[in-house]
Amino acid sequence: MSAPRTSLLAWVLSCLVWLSVAASAARASPELPPAPSARVHDQVGVLSEPVRASLDRRLAAYEATSGHQVVVWIGRTTGDVPIEDFAVEAFERWKIGRAELDDGLAVFVLVDDRAMRVEVGYALEPMATDFEASRIIRSVMIPQIERGDWDAAIEGGVEALVDTIEGQPGALPSDDGPPQRTLADLSKLELAAIAIGVVLFLILLVTNPRLALLLLFFVGRGGGGGGGGGGGFQGGGGRSGGGGATGRW
Numbered sequence: 001m002s003a004p005r006t007s008l009l010a011w012v013l014s015c016l017v018w019l020s021v022a023a024s025a026a027r028a029s030p031e032l033p034p035a036p037s038a039r040v041h042d043q044v045g046v047l048s049e050p051v052r053a054s055l056d057r058r059l060a061a062y063e064a065t066s067g068h069q070v071v072v073w074i075g076r077t078t079g080d081v082p083i084e085d086f087a088v089e090a091f092e093r094w095k096i097g098r099a100e101l102d103d104g105l106a107v108f109v110l111v112d113d114r115a116m117r118v119e120v121g122y123a124l125e126p127m128a129t130d131f132e133a134s135r136i137i138r139s140v141m142i143p144q145i146e147r148g149d150w151d152a153a154i155e156g157g158v159e160a161l162v163d164t165i166e167g168q169p170g171a172l173p174s175d176d177g178p179p180q181r182t183l184a185d186l187s188k189l190e191l192a193a194i195a196i197g198v199v200l201f202l203i204l205l206v207t208n209p210r211l212a213l214l215l216l217f218f219v220g221r222g223g224g225g226g227g228g229g230g231g232g233f234q235g236g237g238g239r240s241g242g243g244g245a246t247g248r249w
Contacts, residue, residue, distance in 0.1 A: 032086075033075070035094040039063075039233045042074040044111050046150040054175040055155055061173040062162060068124065069097050069104040069236060070162065072154060077112040086110075087119040088240050097121040097238020104238040105161060109154070115248045116141065118161065122241035127165045130245050136160045137247035145249055 033043075039059040040052050047055075059070050071094070078086040087108045097104025103123035109116045118133040140160050144153035162172040204211060 031079075032090050032093055035233075035235060036071065036073055037232050039070065040072045040154075041233075042072075044074050044076055046074060046111060047154060048151055051151040051155055055158060058172050058175050059158070061175075062171075065173065066166075067098060067101070067103065068165065069233075069238065070158065071096050071104070071106045071233065072109070072158060073106065074109045074111065074154075077110055083108065083110060083113065083115045083117045083246060087117040087244070088242065091119045091121075091238075091240040095235030095237045095239075097123070097236055099237025102238045102241065104236070104240075105165070107154070107158065107161070115246065117246045118244045119240050120243045121238050124165055125241045125243040127167065128161060128243075130243055132164045133161070133243075134245035134247070136164070137245055142247055142249045 038056050040047070040056040042052055055072070059072075063069055073090070087106065090108065091104070091106055094106075096106050101123045102121040104121040105124055105128060106119045107116065108119065116137060118128070118137060120128045120133065136157055141153045141157040144150070144156060159172050163169050165171070
């Protein structure tokens with residue numbers, strides 16, 4: 001074989017190797033969504049909103065008392081990336097747990113992949129062991145998912161994981177509902193604004209009753225709506241310890 005032909009063959013083989021390595025790297029590096037803004041993030045909609053919001057508030061209260069960050073993220077698929085790689089990468093990127101302690105825990109659920117992963121930070125691994133995480137997935141979460149009860153699966157699984165961390169049942173704080181403001185919580189400026197609004201409405205009611213009733217109707221329709229959970233989630237700089245468990249159904 002002539003030298004030019006040998007050089008061409010070597011160049012083609014080098015290109016093929018480079019393309020193969022690049023493709024493997026692209027498959028191995030998952031495209032992560034942005035960090036969630038809530039501790040319980042359900043982009044699929046399998047959870048009822050009251051349960052999602054309640055669990056979010058309970059996890060916020062747990063973080064306030066214990067310092068441990070627990071996050072639930074529900075999506076559709078990781079594509080070609082193994083859920084274990086996706087979970088570690090997301091955990092690291094979102095910085096779940098405190099930087100100095102690495103005391104976070106995350107539950108990743110991929111509905112279309114029919115898979116879930118409990119990822120545990122270094123500090124919680126002695127309590128939330130691989131065995132315990134696997135047991136909770138198999139005995140608490142998957143049976144409820146197979147029955148179609150996603151609320152019970154996620155809420156029961158998170159409660160069991162927190163109980164394991166704390167070493168006692170009922171460790172996750174109960175939910176008292178979204179915080180309600182009373183008149184005592186309002187500032188003088190807010191009270192003055194309310195008083196002025198009431199006076200103006202009474203004047204309008206006398207001078208133009210139809211307009212006042214119409215305004216009251218639209219204000220009433222604008223009330224309600226879904227509120228936030230327990231205050232937005234923000235990672236504390238923690239890292240995954242690589243421990244945890246994976247389950248499929």
